[in-house]
Amino acid sequence: MTQAVLTIDLDAITANWRALAALSGTAEAGAVVKANAYGLGAEPVAVALRAAGARRFFVAETAEGVRLRAALGPKPEIFVFTGHMAGDAGAIAGAGLIPLLNSAEQARRHLAALPGAPFGVQLDSGMNRLGMEPGEWAGLAPGLLEKTPRLLMSHLACADEPDHPMNAAQLATFRAMTDGTGVPRSFSATGGILLGPEYHFDVTRPGIGLYGGAPFAAARPVATLSLPVVQVRSVGAGETVGYGNTWEAPRPSRIATVSSGYADGLHRALTGRARVFADGTPCPLVGRVSMDLMGIDVTHLDTSPDWLDILCPAQGVDALAEAAGTIGYEMLTALGARYARRYTGAAA
Numbered sequence: 001m002t003q004a005v006l007t008i009d010l011d012a013i014t015a016n017w018r019a020l021a022a023l024s025g026t027a028e029a030g031a032v033v034k035a036n037a038y039g040l041g042a043e044p045v046a047v048a049l050r051a052a053g054a055r056r057f058f059v060a061e062t063a064e065g066v067r068l069r070a071a072l073g074p075k076p077e078i079f080v081f082t083g084h085m086a087g088d089a090g091a092i093a094g095a096g097l098i099p100l101l102n103s104a105e106q107a108r109r110h111l112a113a114l115p116g117a118p119f120g121v122q123l124d125s126g127m128n129r130l131g132m133e134p135g136e137w138a139g140l141a142p143g144l145l146e147k148t149p150r151l152l153m154s155h156l157a158c159a160d161e162p163d164h165p166m167n168a169a170q171l172a173t174f175r176a177m178t179d180g181t182g183v184p185r186s187f188s189a190t191g192g193i194l195l196g197p198e199y200h201f202d203v204t205r206p207g208i209g210l211y212g213g214a215p216f217a218a219a220r221p222v223a224t225l226s227l228p229v230v231q232v233r234s235v236g237a238g239e240t241v242g243y244g245n246t247w248e249a250p251r252p253s254r255i256a257t258v259s260s261g262y263a264d265g266l267h268r269a270l271t272g273r274a275r276v277f278a279d280g281t282p283c284p285l286v287g288r289v290s291m292d293l294m295g296i297d298v299t300h301l302d303t304s305p306d307w308l309d310i311l312c313p314a315q316g317v318d319a320l321a322e323a324a325g326t327i328g329y330e331m332l333t334a335l336g337a338r339y340a341r342r343y344t345g346a347a348a
């Protein structure tokens, strides 16, 4: 079967984890593998990271944690950002997950259903997304701290903007909420790690940096996406390509139709903006991105290519995301289920 191939370099992911662990200084680096490890495959990625030394993993949802536990075995800690949701006690206990309790309601639910089971606490230091507010925490802290949470955490809203005053403001709030508790603390994702040691505390939570994306500029690229050419046709000057006739050949052209489209996460917004590469030679996308297919102008190539790359050394995740008007996070997590995912590297 010929289908588009997403190649994931597990050695690059573990090298990025080691680099971010080194940048985390005395803090331990965890690993965020939510959303199927940002689209790249939670199981193989987490197993490779565990072999590299990661001991604490973070997911968004209980269901992700359950699948991760099956892949990782009993030892590593698995924290769940959405905490203890209604009806999840059985799954949390069964998989030995650590919910990061977000509210008084979640704390009550957890302690009632699973007294003695481990938990962490997520605190809101200003982002207003998840976590207990300072006033709420002040009331609950005495009771919860007595039960020795595994982790107190919060999340930065503007960590990818090092000069943003929000960073220092959230740091001060987090310190005021957690100083003197003696509980391990976690504050920084990839962006926060780069802000410096006062942001690191005990455990860091890198996600995007592991997968080769900004703001970790020194990241090794992780993903290569190669699209098979289905057919190549000659198009006369003045003929059009694709839905809506939006592209008209200015000269006799050769157009390759590749298999992949917006159903595979190559957003329709890439129309007129993206390029693919034939062994490093750029070729423009022409006509609208359709659900399963895209047109590529290959007139300038000496030979008709069998494959064209849309993620490659010449065009990384962030460059492609910019062409789509989005960020690397969204580009990666949108990469489609139809791709054959191939893993390379020692851990593969």
Ligand SMILES: *Cc1c(COP(=O)(O)O)cnc(C)c1O
Binding pocket: 032, 034, 081, 154, 155, 188, 189, 190, 191, 205, 206, 207, 208, 209
């Ligand atoms: C997604 C997420 C992370 C990882 O963030 P990156 O920017 O990808 O490193 C860390 N912590 C929380 C709470 C998150 O939601």
